Structure formats: structure tokens, C-alpha cells
Amino acid sequence: MRKGVMRPGHVQIRVLDMDEAVKHYVDLIGLIEMDRDDKGRVYLKGWTEVDKYSVILIEADEPGMDFMGFKCVDEATLDSLAADVRKLGIDVKEIPAGDLPNCGRRMQFVAPTGHVFELYATKEQTGKWGISDVNPEAWPRDLKGMKATRFDHCLLYGDDLDGNLELFDVLGFGLAEQVLDPEGNRAALFLTTSMKEHDVAFIKHEEKNKFHHASFYLDTWEEVLRAADLITMTDTPLDIGPTRHGLTHGQTIYFFDPSGNRSEVFCGGSYYFPDHKTITWKAEDLGKAIFYHTRELNERFLTALT
Amino acid sequence: MRKGVMRPGHVQIRVLDMDEAVKHYVDLIGLIEMDRDDKGRVYLKGWTEVDKYSVILIEADEPGMDFMGFKCVDEATLDSLAADVRKLGIDVKEIPAGDLPNCGRRMQFVAPTGHVFELYATKEQTGKWGISDVNPEAWPRDLKGMKATRFDHCLLYGDDLDGNLELFDVLGFGLAEQVLDPEGNRAALFLTTSMKEHDVAFIKHEEKNKFHHASFYLDTWEEVLRAADLITMTDTPLDIGPTRHGLTHGQTIYFFDPSGNRSEVFCGGSYYFPDHKTITWKAEDLGKAIFYHTRELNERFLTALT
Amino acid sequence: MRKGVMRPGHVQIRVLDMDEAVKHYVDLIGLIEMDRDDKGRVYLKGWTEVDKYSVILIEADEPGMDFMGFKCVDEATLDSLAADVRKLGIDVKEIPAGDLPNCGRRMQFVAPTGHVFELYATKEQTGKWGISDVNPEAWPRDLKGMKATRFDHCLLYGDDLDGNLELFDVLGFGLAEQVLDPEGNRAALFLTTSMKEHDVAFIKHEEKNKFHHASFYLDTWEEVLRAADLITMTDTPLDIGPTRHGLTHGQTIYFFDPSGNRSEVFCGGSYYFPDHKTITWKAEDLGKAIFYHTRELNERFLTALT
Amino acid sequence: MRKGVMRPGHVQIRVLDMDEAVKHYVDLIGLIEMDRDDKGRVYLKGWTEVDKYSVILIEADEPGMDFMGFKCVDEATLDSLAADVRKLGIDVKEIPAGDLPNCGRRMQFVAPTGHVFELYATKEQTGKWGISDVNPEAWPRDLKGMKATRFDHCLLYGDDLDGNLELFDVLGFGLAEQVLDPEGNRAALFLTTSMKEHDVAFIKHEEKNKFHHASFYLDTWEEVLRAADLITMTDTPLDIGPTRHGLTHGQTIYFFDPSGNRSEVFCGGSYYFPDHKTITWKAEDLGKAIFYHTRELNERFLTALT
Numbered sequence A, B, C, D: 001m002r003k004g005v006m007r008p009g010h011v012q013i014r015v016l017d018m019d020e021a022v023k024h025y026v027d028l029i030g031l032i033e034m035d036r037d038d039k040g041r042v043y044l045k046g047w048t049e050v051d052k053y054s055v056i057l058i059e060a061d062e063p064g065m066d067f068m069g070f071k072c073v074d075e076a077t078l079d080s081l082a083a084d085v086r087k088l089g090i091d092v093k094e095i096p097a098g099d100l101p102n103c104g105r106r107m108q109f110v111a112p113t114g115h116v117f118e119l120y121a122t123k124e125q126t127g128k129w130g131i132s133d134v135n136p137e138a139w140p141r142d143l144k145g146m147k148a149t150r151f152d153h154c155l156l157y158g159d160d161l162d163g164n165l166e167l168f169d170v171l172g173f174g175l176a177e178q179v180l181d182p183e184g185n186r187a188a189l190f191l192t193t194s195m196k197e198h199d200v201a202f203i204k205h206e207e208k209n210k211f212h213h214a215s216f217y218l219d220t221w222e223e224v225l226r227a228a229d230l231i232t233m234t235d236t237p238l239d240i241g242p243t244r245h246g247l248t249h250g251q252t253i254y255f256f257d258p259s260g261n262r263s264e265v266f267c268g269g270s271y272y273f274p275d276h277k278t279i280t281w282k283a284e285d286l287g288k289a290i291f292y293h294t295r296e297l298n299e300r301f302l303t304a305l306t
Helices: A016-030 A075-087 A162-172 A221-233 A283-290 A299-303 B018-028 B075-087 B161-170 B220-233 B283-290 B299-303 C018-028 C075-087 C161-170 C222-232 C283-290 C299-303 D017-029 D075-087 D161-170 D221-233 D283-290 D298-305
Strands: A005-015 A030-038 A042-045 A055-059 A064-072 A092-095 A106-110 A116-120 A150-158 A174-180 A186-192 A200-202 A210-217 A238-244 A252-254 A262-267 A279-282 B005-015 B032-036 B041-044 B057-058 B062-074 B090-095 B104-109 B116-120 B152-157 B174-180 B188-190 B198-206 B210-217 B238-244 B250-255 B264-268 B279-281 C006-014 C033-036 C043-044 C053-061 C064-072 C092-095 C106-110 C116-120 C150-158 C174-180 C186-192 C198-204 C210-217 C240-242 C252-256 C263-268 C279-282 D007-014 D032-036 D042-047 D056-061 D064-071 D092-095 D108-110 D116-120 D150-159 D174-180 D186-192 D200-204 D208-219 D236-244 D252-256 D260-269 D277-280
Touching: A005 A150, A005 A210, A016 A030, A016 A055, A042 B220, A055 B116, A064 A210, A075 A092, A075 A106, A075 A116, A075 A162, A092 C279, A116 C053, A162 A186, A162 A200, A174 A283, A186 A283, A210 B090, A221 A238, A221 A252, A221 A262, A221 B220, A221 B238, A221 C064, A221 D174, A238 B220, A238 B238, A279 A283, A279 D042, A299 B005, B005 B018, B018 B041, B018 B057, B057 C174, B057 D017, B062 B152, B062 B210, B075 B090, B075 B104, B104 D283, B161 B188, B174 B283, B174 D260, B188 B283, B198 C006, B210 D042, B220 B238, B220 B250, B220 B264, B238 B299, B250 C210, B264 C043, B279 B283, B279 D298, B283 C299, C006 C018, C006 C150, C006 C210, C018 C043, C018 C053, C033 C279, C064 C075, C064 C150, C064 C210, C075 C092, C075 C116, C161 C186, C186 C283, C222 C240, C222 C252, C222 C263, C222 D221, C240 C299, C240 D221, C279 C283, C299 D007, D007 D017, D007 D150, D007 D208, D017 D032, D017 D056, D017 D186, D064 D075, D064 D150, D064 D208, D075 D092, D075 D116, D075 D161, D161 D186, D161 D200, D186 D283, D221 D236, D221 D252, D221 D260, D236 D298, D277 D283
Parallel strands: A005 A055, A064 A116, A150 A200, A174 A279, A210 A262, B005 B057, B062 B116, B152 B198, B174 B279, B210 B264, C006 C053, C064 C116, C150 C198, C174 C279, C210 C263, D007 D056, D064 D116, D150 D200, D174 D277, D208 D260
Antiparallel strands: A005 A064, A030 A042, A042 A055, A092 A106, A106 A116, A150 A210, A174 A186, A186 A200, A238 A252, A252 A262, B005 B062, B032 B041, B041 B057, B090 B104, B104 B116, B152 B210, B174 B188, B188 B198, B238 B250, B250 B264, C006 C064, C033 C043, C043 C053, C092 C106, C106 C116, C150 C210, C174 C186, C186 C198, C240 C252, C252 C263, D007 D064, D032 D042, D042 D056, D092 D108, D108 D116, D150 D208, D174 D186, D186 D200, D236 D252, D252 D260
16 A cells, blocks of 8 residues: 555446346355446445445446446545556546445546556445444354455456556556466566555456456355355356465456456465565466466466457 | 175275275275285275275286175174075175184175185284274374275176076165166166165176276265366276265266276265165166256266276 | 164253243254254254254243254164163164154153163155255345354253263263263263264263253354354353363354253364374363363352252 | 564573473473573574574573563664663663673663563574475474464563553554553553564553563464363363454463473564554453453463562
């Protein structure tokens, strides 16, 4: 949190059929439905998140990610960071408060990889779902499916990774992990503004603005197993897992929503502080970097994007 | 234990290079080396096993399984079961005590699938390894690698499954689970003489006497993860996992010893009593039956045999 | 299963208020309500059990255990075991089929410690709850509370442990573990007729026929944690745990039903085969034998009996 | 990290006998011995920590904590925070670089509760122990005992909690959780400068400068069980656990070093961001706040201090 960006605060995901999507994100992943708006958007969150929502589902003709937002410590930080981003030659648009319901003004811009990001500092706080701020119980008893605790990060594919590294450095993110090819070119960036090993990550890809997955945090490896079981019980398309990543060392499973967007649930993984040296994975060992156990990429992981 | 057969007591596995094999079974899987004999055979066991050994490694020109032995409650049971087996028209050979060191006489025969099995009732008991019979601690502190607790079962491939079912019924085994094709032919048998969901299993295959894997028991799904990590750290060839089986619902990982023999470590899984109805998996759903999460067979699982 | 007794099949527990009791055993422990009879008795089971029920709750003026029943492999075994028990000078009463609904005839007798046991061979089989016999899923999605998988064993307090040891030896049970005082007197017996480290256990106590607890099996140590959390969330009186036993090395938590009967949920623990040497704990180390971590008994564990 | 303080960086613990202390912190807890100095001090760390050491053991006549240090992002932050602390009327002493080996200058002061704290920005970085910065394996294979991953926090007892709250607010810490009595007085402060629910905590106590425990992080609840087992196997005095805290919801076990200093190993627990509302526990429910499962304090927890 070197410059006042706290965490991934929300992501807007395009889905082809809202009813099917809600079954996936609410009944299967276990996010809580918090609201719907008059445009038909559905607002969700994981039960440990204190803000009103973190995932926005919107019906559209094709799947993918509309934008990802980061929450900052205060409104002043928004202006200061917007100024810093503009200095990079990136246009920043201010969207007024209320455009997203219960959310303050947002400073929105397109990253060099073509993805839309935004910063905001204010969102209605409803507190953790299902437990009190006073004498809180350990967890709420009415969780569904995988019982995902929070929206954690996104992995995005795009072309200009050097540009994004410069942008996120300006936003105070650290480069926790990277993949380097023998010529020293970066093939992947794992960027963080917190103790988490990644708040957003990018993998090099010829097209701009591709969405690889949104990720949700589980408490334990046993929850990852139960998530895997639920994927089977619900005939949900599996990508890969349960397994461990080399990058971040998190324990993970990937699967697809009914629109073709990939979801991840994971647990564990390394932690980061700003004085940590960047961890490097060699591009020639990308298989092991991504899938620590098989040490092989599956084609789908590299090409199924939305 | 309907007729006095207690459990899988030992398996003799052929390996191409003993030093490499010991690294696999002792340093990686965590079996304890208990003895070597003048033929160069190495005797191993898991730490919870009370008999002196359960895995016998023998150097040979090609990998595979020489024989699998079941321990019976007493010597009288050997004679009675041998008589029952002979009634099936199967020749039973008595091998005198001491042929395997520290082991009593063995009644050996070839099953209809071509695999060699034997029954015995006596083996030197050295007790659980590393803990006492009096005020035992929960586990020994000096275990290596995956810390496998016991030799658990074998999965074998062969042709005459109906013949084997008849044989193992005579030995008092129950058919805990099976795979049936639409014509009602059995494609797999999971047989047990204990509370375990399988003490030996067979999958239909055109060749006789093929060895699919020997399996070792771990305590928890977290140990399966650590096993997977160790497979990677030691550059051991992985087959598949961590995952769950449909058949037995055990949580598992498969990998190969340096000779090409497959090993499994697993935990969990269903339990069996003699009044349990046989669980049936449909052959058309064999992918899910074998690999519950991917719901797809990998070719290697069906064809990499020794 | 040396003589045809398979497992603990049922226990009848006296409760002061049925509605409160059902909340405890169904909503909290997660047993399934399978039936009620015209005497107001409620029939429950864990989801992995294939018979129709295993726990019978009956309203009464004081708490405790009415009887514990063991299921045998067939009706002929009942007569043979009844004859063996009578040879010990113990009276055996035959209760006709249907006295317990959906249950065959039962051979009932009073053990030297004053507890009522019975043997039976027939009970309606409804299969595992919530999953099919064909292509079964890994677990049912609608389980409640602690999601207990089965009724596992009882621990009973009474005076004549030597008499009970003789009785259960006649029934084919093995003495998996014992507590011995310096004079060689037995202070505790852990008896089993299966691979489980105990199907019934006795602790020396001056009174006859006291009930210490009924125990239910959980899959993992993480489930024990969740059970502990639920005990707190429901303001259920805790006895002790989460912890590990020395005896059996199981991982456990104890708590009380609204009538004062103690319940246990546990996981893990050692396994037994008939050739295992009895494990001995020294009476002077009883604290560690019972509670492996604290190495101290709590007074309640020894005196809160029903 | 509102004002540039990153994390607890080190703690100096007084021990009566260094050889015994090393057995406790290295062989049992699993910290790595990194160095010794000519004053006989021993320097330790958890394997995931990138700086050279985090725990300093020093032989002394009585146990307790000498000081706790927090690492800041850079040297300029030290001066700025020292100035802020001095504005509170607290004397700040600058200790030159090298006074602690491999450590830069430290700004040291006494908190209102009488505890000595210090800030520093520079320490030799040796990287995570046992794994590489390039293609790192998931964990090192040669860890001992409980395999503690890092020094995590201290809990300290003292009188002037309001004074400490003001001090740590100036240092940029947030109040993640608190205990309030009915009059609104704070009985406990859980303070954090990271995503962790506490980097340092204070409990109200009449004496100044008492040390309750130093805490080390484990990965899983299963590791907490193994820690508990090791405490028993090594005859280490147990305080309480395994259990869960109400405050932070971490899963924990407490035990004592040979000098009487309390140690904690724990896993899990809530996470914190600066916009989180402070969680409040009522002083009248302090039992549940501290020990979520027993809902009772043990006297030792409140009075065994060093």
C-alpha cells in the first residue's frame, strides 16, 4: 500500500445469461447476492468483505471483463494517483459517484495492455456478511457451495507488459513475481499492493484486453477439494486442479462459468512486503511456474480467454 | 474377514536398479528399510505396520509385480483356503517357511488373470516402527518424504475378471465396487477382506498379469499435497493428481518409480462391511469413476503397465 | 470380525426432551432423521450408514443408554453367539423381529458391567443417505451441522472389566488397547471387532451401567475444528477439545446433549487387525492416555456420567 | 502500512539457559539458527522471512522481552516517525547501525505501557531460507519440529492502553480488534500495520512492561495439531490448545519455553485493511474472546507473564 491503493475492490464480468451466471457465482462459488440494479446488473461479494459488493455481473453478448477497480484509502489519493497516471500519458476519466450504486466517484483509465482499470475510495460498507462487528462468530452458518471468502485478484492477458509494469509501479504496486525469458523479457507480472502475492497479474499475449480469470479466496486446501467435488457434482467444466502453482505457491482449481469466463478458487500462497526481492520464474520452465505438480501447461490455460 | 484372510501382507516388486528404487520407496515415499537378503532383495514397510516388512524389492530385467501375499489369521486357515482354491481347479503350491526370510509357509497360486497370489499366516512382528507398544506417541519423528503409513493395496490389469471374482469370493473377499458395461460385463472389480474399500482391484485388460500400481496410505489430503510437492521437488514422473477417485472416493496421486512401476499414495475413501451392497459405476462413465474431478481418463492410466 | 459380529449397529439413548434432543443430534451433530415410531422414539443415522438407522432417541425421566446393539453377518451367527454367551452363565433373551421397527430378532443380555447389549443380523437397508449406489457422488450436499458420517462406538463405565473382557472375547472382539495399573489390573478396555481401534470401550468405575458417551465419526481434523466452532455458536456445553487422545490417537471433541449425555465427534486414529499386539497405557499416565496434549484429566471426564 | 511501518521485524527474548532455549526455538518451533554474536546472542528466523533474522535470544537472569522492532520502508521514514513520536512527549533514542549485527540504525523508545519498541529500515537480506529466488520450490525439505514460517507478533501486558493506542496510531497502525468493558474502557488492543489482524497486541494489566508471548505462524490447522503432538512428545509445558481465538479467529496453541516465556504457534485468522471498522469484543465475554471454544479463561493465561 505504498501509495494508498488498498486492494482489488470490484470487477465487472460480462455474462451471456444472468440466471445461469447467478447459479455459478452464488450457488456454486458461494458469493452473496447483495443487490440488483435497474440495468439488470447483479452485485455480489464474499462473506468476509466489508464493502457492499465486489463482483458485478452484467448481461452482454460476449463474455469477458469490463473493468477492475481498486479501492484507495481516501478521496485525496484518487486525485493524486489520477494525476500520476496522467503523467504517463494515459487518459483518466472521472465517473461521478452513484454511477455504480453505493459507490463514490471512480477514476477510470485504460492500461497499456488494453484493460480498463479504475480507482475509487468510497463504497457503502455493510460489514462482513452474516457475522456481527461485536463478538463476531468464526463464520456464518448459511454459506453456499464453495463458501468463497472474497474476490481476490484477476489474471489478465495482454501485449504491453512493460507498459503495465510502469503504470502499476506509479500506483504503488510491487512486482512480487515475474516470468522472464532468456532475453530478459517479461512474460508474466504478478503485482501486489498488499501482503498478498498478487492483487492483479498479467501474462504476455498478442491480443489486448483479454480476461483469463477472476479469483476467489478459500480458507484451506480441504476447501479446494470440496470445491473440486462440487465442480463435478454440478457438471461444471473443469480447467485444471486441484493443484499448486509454482508462481505464488497457491493451491488452486480452475473452472468455467456458463458464459465461458474462467473462475479460480484458491488458498494459501506466499506473502509480500515492499522490501521483498522479486521472485523470478524462467520462461523455459513456464509449465512448472504455472502448474507446479504436472510441470506442463495445458493448451486451454493459454488459449481459453474471454 | 469372512474366511480368515486379514489383509494385503506383502508385494514383491521388480526394479531395474536397486539404489534408484530405494531412493524412490524409502527417501520419497517414506517406507522404512527393514532388511536386505543375500539375493539382494530389500525389505520395506510403512511405519504403522506391525509385521517386519510388506514391500519386497527385487532387481530384475523388467519391472512389474512378482506376487502379492495376503496374511491370514492362522496356519489352519491356510490349509482350508488352499483346499478351497484347489476346488476351483487352481493349482496351489506350498512354499516352505523361511523361503522369504522371517515369513512362514506360503500357499501360492496363479489367479485367472495370470497374477501370482499367496496366503501366509506367520511373519516376524517387529511392531510399529519408531513408537512403543506401551504409552505410544502419536507418530515417530524421523519419517522421510511422504511418510507413507502402510502398504495398502494393488491394482492389477488382466483378462479373466469373472474368474478372479469367483476366486476371491472363495477367499472371503467382498465386491465393494465394480464397473459394469451396458451388457452387464464387469470392467473392474474392487475387492476387500477388511473395512477398506479395496484390498486388491482388477481392471479388464486383454493381456494377463499386468501390474498397474502398488498403493500406500497417507493420513490426510494435506499429506497428498505434500506428496505432490515432493514429486515435483525430486523430478519424479507424475501420472495424475492430486485428485479424487470416483471409485472408493479416495484422494490420490499417481507417479512412477525409476523402473516405470506406478506408485500411488492416497488417503480417505469409503469403508466396507460384508452387508454392503456393491457400488456400481457405469463403464460409459469410466472417466468419472477413475478420476472424479476431470471426468476424463488419461491414456497413460490405461496403457502404462508393468 | 473373528466370529461374525460386524460393527456397532445401534444405540438407544434416553433424553429428557425430544425436541431439544433432535436439535442436538440432527441440527448440530448432523445425523439424519429417518423415522419416528408410535412410542415417540426417533430413529437417526449418519449419512454413510447403509442400514436404516443407528441411533434411537427415547424420551425418559433420566438420561443414559438403554442398550447398544451389534450387527452380525447372518441369523445363524446370532444363535451360535447366544449359545456362547449363555455358556458364560449370562442369560440371553430373544426379542422378536419388529420390536424395533425394521429390525430383525435381537439376542439381548446384560454384560458383567451391567450394560445391556444385543446382537442382531437383519435391519432394513436404505443405503447411504443422499447418494446413489450407482455412480455415487462423493458426499451429499444437504448435510447439516457437523455432518457426522456414522455412529462409531460407545465408551461405558462399569465395575467388572475382567468379566466384560471375557464376554467380548467370546464375541470375537480383540483387545486393541488397555490401561493397566502397576498391579496389572485393567483400568480400561478398548475392544474391536473391525479395523477400527474401538467399537466399544470400558473404563473401570465403581458403579455398574454408566454411560460416558456415544461417538460419531468425522472425516478430518478440519471437521473437528468446525464442530468445535458449532458447539460455541450454539452455546452447547463443551467438555474438552479439540484435542487428540493417547489411546487410539484419534482427534476429538466432547460436548453434552441437552439431557446431559456426552457426545463425541472424532476423526483419525489407529487401525486394528487381529494379529496386533494389545497397546498398553500405564494407569499412572492416564492423563496422557486420555488427553494426549494436556496430559491431565479433567475431573468432568471421570465423573460426568449418565 | 499507512505511515511506512511494514511489519514486526524482530524481538529480543531473555532466556535463562541458551542451550535449552535453542532446543525450544530451533528444534521444537523450527526456527532457523542464522548467527551468534560475541555477546552470546543467538539470531533466528522463520524460513519464509527474507531478512537475516527476526528473533534474538539473549541469556539473562530473568525471562521476558527486551524490545520489539518494526521494519520500515526506508531510512527517511525513521526520522519522520521518530519526530512524530517525540511530539507525543516520548523520548526517542537513536542506536547506531551495527549495534545489532547486520542491522541499520534503530530509533528506540518506551511505550506508555513500559515496553521498549524500536523502528529500523535496514537489515541484511539473506532471502527465504532453503529455497531460491529463481524457480523457488514450495518449501524447503530440511525444516525441523513445528516448521514455523515466521515471527508474527507479540502480545504484551501493561497499564496504559490508551497511551499505547495513541502511540501506535501515530505510527500508522490500525485498531483491528478491541475488548471494551461496559464503561467503554479498553481492556485489549489488537493493532496492525499490515493485512494481518495483529502485528502487536496489548492486554490491560496493572504492571508495566510484561511479556505474554511471541507468536509464530504455521500454514494450517493440521500443522497446529502436529505442533500439539510435538509439545507432548518433548514434554514441553502446555498452556492451552489446540483451539481457536475469538479475537482474530486464529487457530492456536500456547506453550512455554524452558525459561517460562510463553510461545504461540497459530494459523488462519481474519485479515485487515485500513477501512475496516474495529471489531469489538465485550469484556464480560472475555473468555469467549480469548478462547472461542471453551468460552472460559484459564487463570494461567492472565497471570503467567515474564
